[in-house]
Amino acid sequence: MHSFRKRRFLCLIFSIILGFVVVNNSISAEDVDLRLHALAAILMDGDNGRVLWEHNGTEQRAMASTTKIMTTMIVLEYGNLEDEVEVSKRASQAPDVQLHIREGEKYRLGDLLYALMLESSNDVAIAIAEHVGGSVEEFAQMMTEKAKDVGAHNTSFKTPNGLDAEGHYSTAYDLAIIAKYALENEQFREIIRTRNKQFYELTNNRHFHVYNKNAFLDQMNGAIGVKTGFTNQAGYCFVGAVERDGKLFISVVLGSGWPYNRQYKWQDTQKIMNYALDNYEYQKVVEGKINLDPVEVIDGKVKDVPIELYGGEVGLLLNDNEVVRKDISIPEYLDAPIQDNVTVGYLSVYIDDELYTMLPIKTTESVEKIDFKFCLDIIIKKFLF
Structure with missing residues (x-):
């Protein structure tokens, strides 16, 4: 559970770093x-x-x-x-x-x-x-x-x-x-x-x-x-x-x-x-490549699985008064088996607290579930070698 709490904390910090807020006292477009x-x-x-x-x-x-x-x-x-x-x-x-x-x-x-x-x-x-x-x-x-x-x-x-x-x-x-x-x-x-x-x-x-x-x-x-x-x-x-x-x-x-x-x-x-x-001027709000930490895998033959943001760059016309927020939602862990190219989370882009788009976050590798043979091989390697 310690690793789960650590991952939750890191995800929170990452979301804060990724998102940005424009603070101002100007009137909104609706006004x-x-x-x-x-x-x-x-x-x-x-x-x-x-x-x-x-x-x-x-x-x-x-x-x-x-x-x-x-x-x-x-x-x-x-x-x-x-x-x-x-x-x-x-x-x-x-x-x-x-x-x-x-x-x-x-x-x-x-x-x-x-x-x-x-x-x-x-x-x-x-x-x-x-x-x-x-x-x-x-x-x-x-x-x-x-x-x-x-x-x-x-x-x-x-x-x-x-x-x-x-x-x-x-x-x-x-x-x-x-x-x-x-x-x-x-x-x-x-x-x-x-x-x-x-x-x-x-x-x-x-x-x-x-x-x-x-x-x-x-x-x-x-x-x-x-x-x-x-x-x-x-x-x-x-x-x-x-x-x-x-x-x-x-x-x-x-x-x-x-x-x-x-x-x-x-x-x-x-x-x-x-x-x-x-x-209104064009602004890039999501870069084409974002580094994401792998997600921990339960009962997998490897301890974690790499993930990647799909959808490329996101840019749109914005005025100086609009507030942009980006939230990442990914699970703390995944249960094996896991397939490659499966959506496991999203990057959500909000404009003035209105959802603008959601970009999928997908696995980039497959992970097999541990079985008897896998466990036996580990025991043999540990005690015989």
């Missing part, structure tokens, strides 16, 4: 008042999904045409961009904003994505949904299921274009998660950063030239998207992204004014992004 017009807003680290700041970030709200981020992702993942899409009567009669596609016309699916995201065409969204999902309703169900798959559990899609509908809602947090997922797709990025696009209807060669309506692309260095939106219920909405100096920030503003305040969404987004760029 920052950016004085936005938006009724709900969020700032997210686009690389890992960590929320850096929020205001009513999990409040359910209508989200207007920011819906079309998910519409595009469903097409990119389940559709064939070379398909011919035939326009239905329902699609041709969708309300503004319209590309004014006509019943019976045919378009290349890939071309329609540019009209969808650059000009936010509602008739195009219906045509896309019917083609890829079989119906608007089936397509909306695909959207909702995909949202849950990527971690947006508080989102329900009823339309592919974001027009107000009962049961059609999301949150600032969910939209940021969806945007993070979308920005990992290079085809999606190519579409949202395109300034203009020309294409033709396939049967009568009618010509179209669509232009990107995202003014944010010209308002901040490193702006890369993502999608605007407006309905009477949602107000002005915008999902934005900035990539600069190795940092990727995603912001969402919902209910950021109503007519005649269309500029509020840009002002709000710039405030959020400037706060992010001014206050």
Whole structure:
């Protein structure tokens, strides 16, 4: 038992040495008042999904045409961009904003994505949904299921274009998660950063030239998207992204004014992004290699087993006010037999007492359990040699 108490003491000392605490009297990110017009807003680290700041970030709200981020992702993942899409009567009669596609016309699916995201065409969204999902309703169900798959559990899609509908809602947090997922797709990025696009209807060669309506692309260095939106219920909405100096920030503003305040969404987004760029820097919080003492083995053919931290380096964007703590949890001893590459503990990383990640600690060797032959060999060696 003496060895156990000694090991417990050493683990405690090691945890204290490994962890570090930043002591200050500054206010936390949650207390920052950016004085936005938006009724709900969020700032997210686009690389890992960590929320850096929020205001009513999990409040359910209508989200207007920011819906079309998910519409595009469903097409990119389940559709064939070379398909011919035939326009239905329902699609041709969708309300503004319209590309004014006509019943019976045919378009290349890939071309329609540019009209969808650059000009936010509602008739195009219906045509896309019917083609890829079989119906608007089936397509909306695909959207909702995909949202849950990527971690947006508080989102329900009823339309592919974001027009107000009962049961059609999301949150600032969910939209940021969806945007993070979308920005990992290079085809999606190519579409949202395109300034203009020309294409033709396939049967009568009618010509179209669509232009990107995202003014944010010209308002901040490193702006890369993502999608605007407006309905009477949602107000002005915008999902934005900035990539600069190795940092990727995603912001969402919902209910950021109503007519005649269309500029509020840009002002709000710039405030959020400037706060992010001014206050967050990349820091390494876990080194790739950490020396760990072996763990004592009970009834093993050797007295201890080496262990190692798996997962590599951990780095993330932090501000000066955030407190980082790292705790190691490993057992005092292990009972033989022990297999190689088995998880026996964790290194837990906390940001402001919130668990950020857990890295596994695994054995690097196997240890067999002692048996009669092993004990007999020890006795023979001790008394005969």
